[in-house]
Amino acid sequence: MQPTDHVWVVILAAGEGRRVQALTRDRRGRPAPKQYSLVGGHTTLLDLTLARARRLAPPERIVAVVAAQHRRWWVSELAGLPARNVIVQPENRGTAAGILLPLMWILRRDPFARLAILPSDHGVAAEETLHKAIIDALACAPRPDSGMVLLGVQPQGPETDYGWIVPKAGGGGPLRRVESFREKPDAGTAAELLSREGMLNSFILIVGGRSLLALFRTSLPQLWRSFRPMLESSQVGFRSERNLSRLYQSVPTFDFSKDLLEKAADTLWVHQVPACGWLDLGTHDRLTCHLLKQGQHSLDGPPAGVTRRQHRTPRLRPTSREATEPAAGAGTRAVA
Secondary structure (H helix, E strand, O other): OOOOEEEEEEEEOOOOOOOOOEEEEOOOOEEEOOOOOOOOOOOOOOHHHHHHOOOOHHHHHHEEEEEEEHHHHHHHOOOOOOHHEEEEEEOHHHHHHHHHHHHHHHHOOOOOOOEEEEEEEEOOOOHOOOOOOOOHHHHHHHOOOOOEEEEOOOOOOOOOOEEEEOOOOOOOOOOEEEEEEOOOOOOHHHHHHHOOEEEEEEEEEEEEHHHHHHHHHHHHHHHHHHHHHHOOOOOOOOHHHHHHHHHHHHOOOOOOOHHOOOOOOOEEEEEEEEEOHHHHHEEEEEEHHHHHOOOOOOOOOOOOOOOOOOOOOEOHHHHHHHHOOOOOOOOOOOOO
């Protein structure tokens, strides 16, 4: 079996990015989620994530999770994927639901699926290094039914805005068992985790579909029970806009890292990513750092009512296609 056999890539692209909206504006001067905004060069973070995904799986095995209210951006950005592979969340119910929803759909199509989960808000300086790390993790991952592999990144200090992975002592080779997982610790705890050779969680995950479903069932049974009818349903339109809207009215909100990974640390493995300039762009300081490395020295967008000609400072904006798309909610499609 090849490392990428039965591999499905799940792109997480439903975030709002509220903490950095002051830096991520579209060409009309409106705040835009960071995954749909240009961050240096001429491409978006979502474009870059799609490029990573295409090196792992064909388009028919790439699934993107998006938010209904972002339609004006994703309808063009994801035009290269089959329509049924664009999974539209009617509202935000936390990262756990955002992963369980595509997992249920994928397992209906491929019971032997292995998932590579990619966030769409990362900056990476050396793409080839990251790609090789993902391929290596796929190749040396344990059996699809024996746990999840997290890609860990070497910390620069006692970071408090990431999840921390502490590997078990004495493990050899690139893949190590995890002793503990701690999501966003305080400064004192982060310093202690750093002293124990802890790594930062990149949130790039490799896991067998059935193994992940079992983790949901044991760690988040309330959420699993909410979604279970979707897996067992024989209806073609179980993912229709109406059905998902009804489901999401009662779906509990859980954080995948805090509410699942912390509880399931004894089932986790970690594969360390060599230095590749990886950065989660979820905060003002990290996004600013990434932009400066990209040569974009000013971060201020134009004030409301001020044209680009009047305000010559470079800013983040989505591709030109966005200007031609209808507003969110105007004819949002139901994906069956």
